[in-house]
Amino acid sequence: MKRQQNTVVRPVGWAYLILIGFTFAAAMLRDINLLMIVCCFMAGPFLLNWQTVLLTLRGIEVRRLVPHTVCAGDPLVVELTVSNTRRRGTSWCFTVHDMIARLGDDGRVEEAQTASVLIPRLAAGDTTTVHYQGRLARRGRYRLGSLRLAAAFPLGLVQRNRLITQHDTLIVYPQLGHLTRRWDTLFREADQGAQHVHRRHGWQQGDFHSLRDWRHGDSTRWIHWRTSARKQQLMVRQFEQQANQDFVVLVSLLRPQRASRVDLERVETAVSLAATIAADVCQRGGCRCKLGIGARRPSWLDGPASTGLYDEAMRRLAMAESTVDDVLDELIAQAAAASTPGAHVILVTPQPVDADDFHRRAAAAGVAPPVGWANRLLILDTSSDGLDEFFAAPDLPSEVPSP
Amino acid sequence: MTLERLLQIGTATLAMLGMLVLGMGQQDPKLPVLGAIVAISSVLLTDTLGWLRLRGAAANVAAVVAVVACAWDMSQRFDDQTRMLGLANVLAYLQFVLFYQEKNVSRYWLIAALSLLQVAVAAALNLEIAFGGLLLVYLIVAIGTLTLLHIHTLYQRQRNWQSSEQPANSVLSASHTPRPLRSPGFVSPRSTNPLSLLRRWSFAFEMLRICVVTLLLTAIVFPIVPRVGGSSMQPSDTTMMAATGYTETVKIGEAASISESPEAVMRVRFTDRGGAPYLLQGEPMLRGTWLARYDSGEWWGPSDDDGNDQTLRPAPEVGAELVRQQITIEPMTSNNLFGVWPLFLDESNSTNNMLRYDRRSECLRRPSSQRDEQLQYSTITTGFQSRHALSIVPTFMKGGRRWLQTIGLLQFPERELPTLAALADDLVADIPATDVVARARRLEAHFLQSNDYYYSFSTIPGDPSLDPAEDFVRNTHRGHCEYYATALTLMLRRVGIPARMVVGFKGGEWNPYGDFYLVRQLHAHAWVEAFVDRLPEDVPQQGANPANGGWLTLDPTPGRTLDATAASHGVAERVRQVADYAQFLWSSYVVRLDAGSQFQEIYLPIKNAAMSLFDPEFWQDGRDAITQFVREGRFSWPAAAATFLVGVIMIAAYRVVRFVVRHVVRFLRRRRGKSQAGTAIYVEFYRRFTTMMKRLGLRRATTQTPRDFALLAQSWLASHGSSQSDAAAPLGIVEAYYRVRFGNQPLDSQEHAQVEQALQRLERAVSAISTAR
Structure with a gap:
């Protein structure tokens, strides 16, 4: 899994920085010490927001569990197991975004949707399982991934994004009526x-279907010796009657x-x-x-x-x-x-x-x-x-x- | 109570605090009161009940009207400060409009931003420590409110995802049909109640951490950021203290009652050469100016002549006990500065360069342009010996008695003061004229020891036709310090001793936390200085010519001897002292921190401390201090500093070692982990199996083997309608798990594919059952 991460200042964060700059300039130019204190009081939470978002996503691991198949229009439940592998530090209010893209015949993305799950709190060492659900309207091959984690707690001024390149493939079967x-x-x-007309396939009477326990009356020719040795009990082949x-x-x-x-x-x-x-x-x-x-x-x-x-x-x-x-x-x-x-x-x-x-x-x-x-x-x-x-x-x- | 309600209350509180600090700066309660009414009413009427909500056009009109009104008001103002107040009013009125609109995320942010701008404007207007306290409260409320806003935004977005008919972030290719998808997007179930987050201790701790770290950062950054200006901007104090206590002209003889004003005038700190507090025995007498001319109850002193301005003399190097007096004086209508005489130059303080010293009249003044600012200055005095004030101090004035006569120190209106003259003659008749000190003491004792005289704030003339001094001595025998000083000064002149009335401050309130005297207007006092022609031999010369003589300090006012250091120890008094000290620190080190004081108080000590780290003597002193501490068990600051430094180094070393070890271990684990990747992957299928079972509510008990659990799952699946092949999947998975986990036999690709197929079948069965539920 490749990981990519970046930290961006959100639009409100930019406005906040402009306010800080304005306050700092006024404090320096007019020598107003109390304004300098106001500026410091503003800068502190911004820096701590930056630090907190860096720490929030550190050590967060996400695993996705996807059903192998689903029918179009049927409920699709995708499970995400989110773990905080840090020994210390709670992660607050971060979001997991998952991309669901329909692939064309040539493998190119034709359509895409995003599913998002909010994790309000994940203590250090904890694991939580969340899921999102929906319906995929079109049959076809879908690719899930990449997972994007986003955190901006506590003030929402700075956002940290981390990309987890983990792909899963999902085949959406046609809708059944x-x-x-x-x-x-x-x-x-x-x-x-x-x-009354049935094909005769010889003494085996049909195709091999599965193995089952030996019952009284079974032919010894049907015993599957290898499996029986492994299981320490007699197992016989079961054949399917094509009626x-x-x-x-x-x-x-x-x-x-x-x-x-x-x-x-x-x-x-x-x-x-x-x-x-x-x-x-x-x-x-x-x-x-x-x-x-x-x-x-x-x-x-x-x-x-x-x-x-x-x-x-x-x-x-x-x-x-x-x-x-x-x-x-x-x-x-x-x-x-x-x-x-x-x-x-x-x-x-x-x-x-x-x-x-x-x-x-x-x-x-x-x-x-x-x-x-x-x-x-x-x-x-x-x-x-x-x-x-x-x-x-x-x-x-x-x-x-x-x- | 919902999260949004909490957010509305927090926003309203934030706005009210902003307007409160602004009102403090404006010294006008209208805005804070109006702001509180608007904020509280909006929470009720707009947010809760929804009765009053300004829609788009109405809100825009209201905002425009507010801006236009304030702009017109500002155009009528002509100075920067009042214009700034006008701007702050605009911010407040815009906030009012926002409050009465339906709130969304952007409006919450706008209200918070406007509140912050108000605080910024208020910072230019406020000086008191109460503003600092409110700023701290504002910080806490702002952090909490913005955090609530962020959480609210996240949950709001989640609600939008759940209710949306279209995918929230649908990215559709150009080939998609123009009609919307008939199926809703992907949603996640509703998260936990957001209020449950706020009830956690860890959340409160997180908020507290932000506040504390912000304060620490401020405490570090604020003093260090260089100041470019010479002095910090202070709002002009239009309410300079009218000197209801201290005055430079004295007039007695009127029916009046003095009200003692508690207004603080200055803070005086005495330190010795080493900088340690110099604790006095008795009250300090801080001279302002002296008054020489007398006429019918009125005294006046030397004029403020800039032509005589010079610098203070340097302090004598030997022969005197040098005490530094550091004085912080509030704005006053008078230019005079105060101190215990005689005054010498304190070369360690560069702000003293602006002081004006009249060597002729021996008066210290500040420039008139700085009367409306708080001033910090320091001088050296030799007026103490063994913590007692010297009664006689030398003078540096030349000219002697003749000069004093010229300036009126022997002036005595004999015709108007017959009783006073006779009394003075009578009191000193038996003392030789050469014994000036004895004569002066006799005259002083007359007022102090007589039971006929008593102190009174109220004065009513006994006989208005008489000179007030004559009336005081002959008739009333009651009055305040000016009466006593007047009488003694005139009596001294009568007996041929040049004397002058001195006005200034005596004593003050001792603050043990800051080691300073807080001098208030009620400490204003008048006393007398009598000239002695030659300094007695036991008086230190202090660099002066003994032939110039000196001044004998006399205080004839009875019943005012207070030991300032023996202050009341009540709780209220202590609180008041702490508050006063805090105000002093706030004023000195925050409000008025400028480039000069920053260099003096911060850069220089840091530089010296850094340089001392390279000084072997510093380390030797530290070792000696620790040794001494260990031997004697006594606390010492150097030992504490050395211990702290060693502790910091040890902690830093521990952190470094831990960091290195952790990274090495991680590196080694990664290398080992790659070789074990195959095993990890094969066991992964068992984890997937158990996770699927959990979705059905099936969990393996500790007493169950995996095979037992698989059999249980098989029968459960079969009983819930799964096909035979699907129900058989758990057993096959567990068999494979046994081989891998206990038999140490990795699966080949075919077996791995079979396991994968079994998992897929199981997944279908689980999904089908889950859906059916």
Whole structure:
């Protein structure tokens, strides 16, 4: 951590110094001793203010605790642990300022806010934990730091600033909305109908999930010997039963060349919807999820519905930027190639796309989709009023970038 | 009571103090009274109840009216001092306008600044020590008020952060949309009640520290800052003392009553050659001037002739006990200066150069232009021996009896004073004419020992047709010192002894704290000096020609012998003495400190002290003093100074050693710390884990192992809706901690990443639970 510090005279301090100068000049020129005493009485507190602010920030250490992720619009609580490492001397009334900057794709700062916390008193050797909270409206990557300490106690004439270059990165996930009961009903019926069809993965019956204690009836082949030796008790591998149908979620972030605010809001709604779907799928578990993001940098994600997939999906959706290039064909081709029989295909798009168009694109891609692929297609158009049937937008719509 | 209310009260107090000191300087209570009314009413009506608040336009109009009125008033004034008073009034009226406006931070600052300017103006007008005391109170109140203002500003800013719909310090790039963010900025929860800060002892100690250090800095800087002028500016004292006690002309015979004025005239300090206080036995008689001509009850003395002005003679080097008398005299209508005669030049005091000494009349005076200033001067006197005042002092006047006759010291209106003449002849009939001293003593004793005469402030003529002196001796036998001195002077002249009435001051109030006499107007006195043709052999010549003769001091006034050093020891008296001494110090070393006295009192002693550090004798004296102190157990100043110096050196050495050791240790720790950085970082993840648990209210008990705690956390998380993987995170973290902390096995990068992931999962779970709460 680099530290930079400086001491500045505040505007009232300059006015105060001018008064001192005026008084001193009058005292010297007119030989008025009592005026000299007044001047000394004024100068003393100024010098002591200077000395106090130097001492106040000396030995102050700040550590920041930031949640690794948070969703846009959700409360963000950042904890600061402030310690006075001096053996003597109380620090009075200093402020910790934290900079929260949103980074663009190229790493440049696009927007910044400052959060400030006042520490009224911190005795020598004490540690206090304070926090500030707020909401970050936009998804994306944020950088927290640097921390700036400022003290001007007791008179506010002089201010000492100390910069602690400590950066933390925060990924703000897209805002999650609510999938309606219609959605639940739709996909539960679908899953119930398909439950008798499940993939057979051999004797392992599914993917490795985690380790658990051995129970009576477990196969000895499932024992994880290394962990068992370490824990001094039998531990077995636990496998996940893939009972549900896979999901293929395609999200297009296409926008017009001269996008209006409404266009951008639709794009954001599409991101939010895709994120909500991904969260729902990962929470259900028991299937594979494939996510294709038609952003400025298209990306494809494939994996079992799990926490890990959820994290990765949210991260990619958080960083995804809208694009004027139509990459839907590419996504459809990829989806068709990777899709499994019976998989649900969901297209989230900010612009109207009908099913025929979708299938035509799929056909044009030259990839043969699985049988019945078309029957499980669901197109969610965020520009359509019919979206409400499946998705309730979040209460605090996220901030959109400028057109 | 809120912080802001306290701030309003403090600001009002500050303003009232400023106007009080200004009123003291103006010697007019109107402004302080008006200021108090405005300040108190504004706290009630404007700040508390909000009934009276001047808005923008009304406030501006009021301010303009006040400025214009004061500007017109100042234009009618023609001297700097009264113009300054007018300016101070402007400041006060502007303050009044500010008081009746709704307060914000900038207005508080303006009120404080205006108050400070008032104090600056008052500093040019006040001289009394009471101003110094008020200045100290002002300092304390100002520091407290400005501190409250700063704290108030911080909390106000915090409230703005909490209530703002927009981020307080939002820095937005040009690409941001013009509409405001829909989400509020980042806020911190409300801090502790600010008043709880003020109730702490450490806060009071901090304020006290600022005040004390400011006073110490002032005590060091004020005397040292060079003065460029010759004498410090003093406000012209338009109330110079009218000499209700001391007068240069005496008139007796009128029906009158003397009121004894307690006004201080001067402070007299007697010191010996070494500078130690010279304590007298009896009262000092400080001669001002002498009166020679008499006519029908009226006396007058030699004229103030500048043509005779010379410098005082240098003090004799042998044959006399030299005593320095340092006198600080207040402004007086008279030019005469006082002292115990005979006077000689004190070469150590450069201010004596301005004194005018008339060698012809042996009178000491100051320039007329300096009558309205306090003056400090010192002279050497040989008028004491073994702490007793000499009754006969030599004269340096030449011309002898003939000269004295010329100037009227033998003048005796025989026709108007028959009874007095007969009485004088009768009293000295049996004493030879050559024994001047015996004759004079006989005549003096007549008034002192007779039961017929008594002292009285009130005088009523017995027979207005008679000469007052004749009437006094024949009829009334009552009067004050002037009557007695008149009678004795004339009686001495009747018997052929040249005599003169001397007017001055006798005695004073002894101040044991400052070792000086405080002489007031009520100590004004008249006595007699009789000329003796030849000095008796037992009288020191003091450099004079014995043939010139001398003056015998006679005081015929009965019932006025007071031992000034045996002052009352009551508490009130002691307090008064302390206050008077403080006023003396204030006047001498603060108000009237100029370049000359600064050099004399400060630079020179510092220089001498610094030079003595290089003098081996100084160190030898210190060692001897310490040895003596150890042997005899007696306190001595040199020993104390040496001990103090040694103590300071030891403390300084200790601080230096401690500083060096601390820095060396810190340097070594840093070097060692870099090699242990890896270990510190790995344990850091456990600290993060416990911090997260604290947010949920889970703390590891001392009887719990970290693994037990992790299991507890796991079950807690699971019971509060966390997923299985999230709930399992604590255990994995603790396992890793065990390996690092107790197994001394650092984590590799993959394991470190796993721990980090576990922490992230845990963080999500904790955030979710916290939000749900």
